[in-house]
Structures are given as structure tokens and as C-alpha cells.
Amino acid sequence: MDNLNIFSMSLLVFLVLGSCNGGELRKSFYRISCPEAENIVRDVTWKHVASKNSLPAKFIRMHFHDCFVRGCDGSVLLDSTSNNTAEKDAIPNKSLEGFDVIDEIKSQLETTCPGVVSCADIVALATRDSVSFQFERSMWEVLTGRRDGSISSASEALANIPSPFFNFATLKQSFANKSLTVHDLVVLSGAHTIGVGHCNLFSNRLYNFTGKGDADPSLNSTYAATLRTKCQSLSDNTTTVEMDPGSSLPFDNHYFSILKQQQGLFQSDAALLTNKGSQQHNRRNAQRWKVFHRIRPIHEENGGY
Ligand code: HEM
Ligand SMILES: *[C@@H]1O[C@H](CO)[C@@H](O)[C@H](O)[C@H]1NC(C)=O
Ligand SMILES: *[C@@H]1O[C@H](CO)[C@@H](O)[C@H](O)[C@H]1NC(C)=O
Ligand SMILES: *[C@@H]1O[C@H](CO)[C@@H](O)[C@H](O)[C@H]1NC(C)=O
Ligand SMILES: *[C@@H]1O[C@H](CO)[C@@H](O)[C@H](O)[C@H]1NC(C)=O
Numbered sequence: 001m002d003n004l005n006i007f008s009m010s011l012l013v014f015l016v017l018g019s020c021n022g023g024e025l026r027k028s029f030y031r032i033s034c035p036e037a038e039n040i041v042r043d044v045t046w047k048h049v050a051s052k053n054s055l056p057a058k059f060i061r062m063h064f065h066d067c068f069v070r071g072c073d074g075s076v077l078l079d080s081t082s083n084n085t086a087e088k089d090a091i092p093n094k095s096l097e098g099f100d101v102i103d104e105i106k107s108q109l110e111t112t113c114p115g116v117v118s119c120a121d122i123v124a125l126a127t128r129d130s131v132s133f134q135f136e137r138s139m140w141e142v143l144t145g146r147r148d149g150s151i152s153s154a155s156e157a158l159a160n161i162p163s164p165f166f167n168f169a170t171l172k173q174s175f176a177n178k179s180l181t182v183h184d185l186v187v188l189s190g191a192h193t194i195g196v197g198h199c200n201l202f203s204n205r206l207y208n209f210t211g212k213g214d215a216d217p218s219l220n221s222t223y224a225a226t227l228r229t230k231c232q233s234l235s236d237n238t239t240t241v242e243m244d245p246g247s248s249l250p251f252d253n254h255y256f257s258i259l260k261q262q263q264g265l266f267q268s269d270a271a272l273l274t275n276k277g278s279q280q281h282n283r284r285n286a287q288r289w290k291v292f293h294r295i296r297p298i299h300e301e302n303g304g305y
């Protein structure tokens with residue numbers, strides 16, 4: 001049941017972050033206008049995940065970035081132009097991938113029902129479907145009806161996407177800026193149960209944490225030694241490491257176990273242990289993921305963002 005419960009987390013990310021740009025989201029928004037829409041998204045997504053198991057991580061992260069900059073409006077998909085550097089070209093976007101799959105879905109939808117399905121909904125649905133593939137069924141409901149934005153700015157992405165070097169206070173502020181709570185922060189960080197991170201985003205913790213050639217004392221020293229064999233210099237920006245060592249493909253709650261063993265990859269992961277409140281959330285989340293019921297009321301009160 002643990003696995004099942006973690007999905008409520010994602011469900012929530014996407015429901016909560018999804019209710020952001022004013023439009024009324026609802027179940028099966030395309031039921032009349034494009035009845036095959038959700039099937040098309042699922043079929044294309046599953047086809048690609050079947051041959052590329054890193055795709056769910058790419059999609060979740062893409063969806064997160066889309067939602068943290070101007071709400072979930074598909075603006076993460078827009079390309080830079082000669083006079084504008086788009087979100088996808090901001091530094092934090094380093095590893096965003098999967099745009100080609102979104103394009104393929106979009107072009108199939110345009111053939112079937114031209115001009116009907118928003119790209120923002122495609123990202124939300126494809127994220128759900130990509131994670132769902134390993135369970136062979138749809139793991140959470142995605143409300144639809146998002147409208148696409150036309151503004152995409154790298155500087156806004158830089159200002160809004162939390163950095164892996166953030167401490168607890170800045171993480172909390174970053175989420176509070178989106179009307180998200182500490183509880184949301186902890187739960188949503190659980191998405192780091194899949195995927196990888198680049199060495200240069202944490203190798204200061206291995207080699208030069210305070211500028212004295214030292215390691216981060218809050219990083220498990222045994223694990224740090226393992227990481228040093230993978231990331232051999234401070235400037236290595238090409239090697240990637242699993243964020244949830246040994247379990248970086250299954251969508252589960254193993255991230256919270258490694259976190260307790262001080263094996264969170266980024267300072268931002270480790271920071272979740274530095275706050276009493278968030279430690280309680282950690283414990284609870286590691287046991288059980290009753291997130292859906294816990295978070296939704298909060299966001300209904302706050303009216304989303
Ligand atoms: C709490 C603040 C967060 C910070 C500071 C953060 C930071 C990062 C960083 C630096 C990476 C590695 C990028 C790279 O090296 O290419 C990463 C990867 C990832 N993040 Fe986060 N993240 C945060 C929250 C989230 C949230 C809320 C989600 C989604 C719900 C998420 C989903 C992911 C996923 C799935 C990956 C793996 C991507 C891949 O395998 O390519 N993260 N994150
Ligand atoms: C960028 O240039 C294009 C065409 O040159 C123009 O249509 C668009 O409005 C410009 N955008 C901005 C933000 O200046
Ligand atoms: C939160 O929003 C404020 C106001 O827009 C901004 O100045 C600040 O940098 C944001 N903080 C974080 C951590 O994103
Ligand atoms: C470690 O940091 C210190 C202070 O920033 C710097 O002087 C030194 O060159 C760094 N060492 C390495 C190996 O980069
Ligand atoms: C990685 O580092 C090299 C050398 O510093 C630099 O030329 C390159 O642009 C960097 N690549 C990325 C993706 O940041």
C-alpha cells in the first residue's frame with residue numbers, strides 16, 4: 001500500500017499546482033470536444049516509456065518547472081526566440097528532456113481534434129501516464145482544462161525554481177511563494193525517489209564544503225566516499241548519479257529512507273532533516289502517504305495560486 005499512497009503525492013502536486021491559472025479544472029474536460037484525448041496521451045507516453053525508463057523523471061520535473069513559473073501553463077515548452085530566452089533555456093532546466101514526446105503527442109492530437117487540447121494539460125497527463133506505466137494502470141486522476149500561456153522567460157525560471165543549494169528557510173520561502181506549505185515541500189521532494197542529478201550540483205558536499213577541502217558533515221560519510229568515486233572533481237558537469245540510490249526507477253517512498261540515512265543527494269534534500277516540523281512529516285511520509293486528504297483542504301482554503 002505504501003506505493004499506492006505515494007502516488008497521492010503526485011496526484012496532489014498536479015492537482016494542486018494544476019489549479020493555478022484561474023481556469024476551472026475538471027474531470028474529463030475533453031470528453032465531448034476530444035473524447036480520445038486522454039487515450040492518445042497515454043498510448044504515446046507508454047510507447048516511449050517502454051523503451052526509455054528515464055522518461056517519468058523527466059516528465060515529473062518538467063511538470064514541476066512548468067507549474068512553478070507562471071502556473072501550469074505549458075510555458076516550459078516554448079522555445080527561445082531572438083529577443084527572448086525561454087524557461088527551457090534557464091540554467092535550472094539543465095536536464096529537462098522529453099519535449100520530443102510532448103511534440104509527438106501534440107501532433108497526434110492536432111490530427112484528431114485540431115486546436116482543442118492544451119499543451120499544459122498534455123504535460124500534466126503525460127506525467128501521470130509516464131509514472132503509471134510501471135503499474136500498468138492509471139495511478140491518479142488529472143483534472144483538465146488548463147489554458148496555455150504565451151510568455152516564457154528564463155529569468156523568471158531562475159527566480160522561481162528552487163536551487164539545490166537552498167537551505168530549509170529558502171526552500172520554505174520558495175514553496176510559500178506558491179502557497180505551498182512545509183508539508184507540501186516534504187511530500188513533493190519525494191519525487192526525488194526517481195531520477196538523477198548532475199555531480200556539479202552537489203560535489204561541493206564531497207570536496208570543498210566550507211572552502212577548506214572538507215566534506216559536508218550532514219552527508220553520510222560512507223555514502224560520500226561512494227559518491228567521490230563517481231564524481232571525481234568539483235567541475236564534473238556531465239556525470240549523473242541516482243538521487244535515490246539503488247531505487248531510482250521504482251516510484252516508491254524509498255527516498256525518505258535514504259534521507260534518514262543522511263544520503264539525500266542535494267543540500268536541499270538534506271535540508272529537509274534540519275527542521276523539526278519537516279522531520280515529523282518525513283517520519284509520517286515514510287510510514288504512510290495520506291497526502292491527498294491532508295493537502296487538498298489546505299489548498300482549497302488558499303485557493304491555489
Ligand atoms: C524542493 C526543491 C527542489 C529542488 C531544490 C530540486 C532540485 C533538483 C535538481 C538540482 C535536480 C537535478 C537536475 C540535474 O542535475 O539535471 C532535480 C531533479 C529532479 N527533480 Fe527536483 N528539486 C526540487 C523539487 C522537486 C519537485 C517538487 C519535483 C516534482 C514533484 C521534483 C522532481 C524532480 C525529478 C523527477 C528529478 C529527476 C530528473 C531526471 O532524472 O532527469 N523536484 N531536482
Ligand atoms: C520578439 O520579436 C517578435 C518578432 O520579431 C515579435 O513578434 C515579438 O513581439 C517580440 N517579443 C518581445 C517580447 O519583444
Ligand atoms: C519569494 O517571492 C519574493 C517576492 O516575489 C521574492 O523576492 C523571493 O526571491 C522569493 N523567494 C524564493 C526563495 O523563491
Ligand atoms: C575550495 O574553496 C576555497 C574557498 O572558496 C578555494 O580557495 C579553493 O580553491 C577551493 N578548492 C578547490 C579544490 O576548488
Ligand atoms: C560544463 O563545463 C564545461 C567546462 O567548464 C563548459 O564548457 C560547459 O558549457 C559546461 N556544460 C554545461 C551543460 O553546463
Ligand SMILES: *[C@@H]1O[C@H](CO)[C@@H](O)[C@H](O)[C@H]1NC(C)=O
Nearest residue numbers: 220221222223260261262263
Ligand atoms: C550511512 O549509510 C549506511 C548505509 O550505507 C547506514 O548503514 C548508516 O546508518 C548511515 N549513517 C547514518 C549516520 O545515517
Ligand SMILES: CC(=O)N[C@H]1CO[C@H](CO)[C@@H](O)[C@@H]1O
Nearest residue numbers: 088089090091093094096097
Ligand atoms: C543552460 C542549459 O543547459 N539550457 C538547456 C535547457 O534545456 C534545453 C532543452 O533541453 C537545452 O537545449 C538547453 O541547452
